[in-house]
Amino acid sequence: MAGKVLMKGNEAVAEAAIMAGCRCFFGYPITPQNEIPEYMSRRMPEVGGVFLQAESEVAGSNMVYGAACAGARVMTTSSSPGISLMQEAISYMAGAELPCVVVNIVRGGPGLGGIQGAQSDYFQATKGGGHGDYHLLVFGPSTVQELVDLTMEAFDLADMYRNPVMILGDAILGQMMEPVEMRKRPPRADLPPKTWAATGAAGRPKNIITSLYLDPAKLEKHNLRLAEKHRRMAAEQVRYATHMTEDADVVLVAYGTTARIARAALDRARERGLRVGLFRPISLWPFPYEALAAATAGASHVLVVEMSLGQMVEDVRLALGDTKPVHFYGRTGGMSPSPREILDEIVKIVERGA
């Protein structure tokens, strides 16, 4: 697939995984990500890979666990309620240090919720939806191209750190079509061989893959080792983008689809002479705390915009403390903010001077 092709986000995710050497996919139908398993059911056989529709997301995520144990590059995708069902398996994979890629095409919640795009799974993704001290690398793409690039890279990062990696999209990103360049991406050359995998103890001692440590001292030691890995992940994988923050008086903070809407509001504000900038976290875990503090140093206000009732805003407050007021504007349940609404908030903040 050389050159640009017009692709729907969901299908682009599937093709990106295949281009990155993913040969095992286990999924389950749930709107708004159905095109991914559908696409995989067509493509995986063409590349000699495994596509299997599981009986539930619980089963599917444990099939991912199994394929990862066997050393395969494996992915699953779902949407909010399905990702909730996968949390136990994700915690197990983090505990057993198993690489995999999990894509959440977020929809409005809680409960059955709705099927339109939202960002109300941020806490679940970045603060740990499952039990125990663990972290996933979590990325928030805002274009179909970025969705593709991050999905591809996620397989290398998962293998590199032996840790699940999550791509946090949303229904808008999944359902929209954009031109995208799909470059085949062989695995990084410096990835260590998976000598730990359960492939059959032929000519080597047996491998045991488990997250069970009945001795608390051993479990703590294991946790501290994982924590060291997470520190390394945090130090090496912070990603963000900024736009016109150098002279900004008000800095918008938004990720994914919302960042694009915020950008439209920024442009309108600039037309009216309002000095507005945009800080866009791409890595949601690790959150770019220092970069955000630096990018907003000169600003007197920060306005966080999310498609939720305020989750990433807590990390923004963590980053900035009481150095400046952190405002929030959000739409949720599948509603998305319009540039007009964001602009109104900016004007209110600037006029109030608060």
Place this chain on the structure above:
Amino acid sequence: MQKVFGRPEALADVPTHYCPGCTHGIIHRLIAEVIDELGVRERTVGISPVGCAVLAYDYFNCDFVEASHGRAPAVATGIKRASPNSVVFTYQGDGDLASIGAGEIVHAASRGERITVIFVNNAIYGMTGGQMAPTTLPGQKTTTSPRGRDPEVAGHPIRVCELLSSLSGAAYIARVSVTSPANVAKARRAVKKAFETQLEGRGFSLVEFLSTCPTNWGMTPVEALKWVDDKMAVYYPLGEYTRVPEVG
């Protein structure tokens, strides 16, 4: 003098944590004997459950993977699909397989996954201290059915072999016990047939073992074996349950 009986190579030479007289130990040995006999130790991957056998990976000399409670058949599916040349078996108790994992086992069987499931039915939750299981018999006392299981309240025990044998993907389903040397020998043949079913790619195989829990049944090991014969084997008849799969 010739050694005519000893520890199979696939069974680690370590003490087990199982209670005195618990037949998990016999079942482990039979699996290891079959793995040795079929010469597949170096490509076998076992999956241990959550339950008394949660430490099974310490007791076998082959690669092993810990599954979350009830999910071993799904984990096994992932492993077998990712590496079809592996010989994959799960080792599960009645809480793991017939309670929380009932969905997974039904679908693994109906998909005809080329895996072998060793299902140890001791009619109780052992590791957690003797609670009622889906296979606890009517009237059987446990810590969560203190006046004896009342089917009106807690439902009737699940006959897993009969349930799964209705599924076309189930190529070999048998129920055995280890209450006597003769039954042990029959059980070993069933385990071998199950693994052969997998090796020949004919589909899903499962062997249900009626097993004892002297500690939580409050019996001596010998009494417990007798209880299996007198009570369990009546509700759960031994035998092969594979129906000849209808065409199409």
Place this chain on the structure above:
Amino acid sequence: MPKVVFNEERCKGCELCVTFCPRKVLTMAEHFNSKGFHPATITDEERCNSCTACARMCPEVAIEVYR
């Protein structure tokens, strides 16, 4: 060379071997192993015909049989 060898330290005193020995030549020893169990032992080596019933019933794989 004995016909049956008991790994006394692995025995948990469950008595299945004693119960299922067709010739009733096994019993529980007087002494204890380090875990506090009376290990199984053979009383009448002569009458043992190395049938392996005891070893097949042992959950600890603690019995080796020679013929």
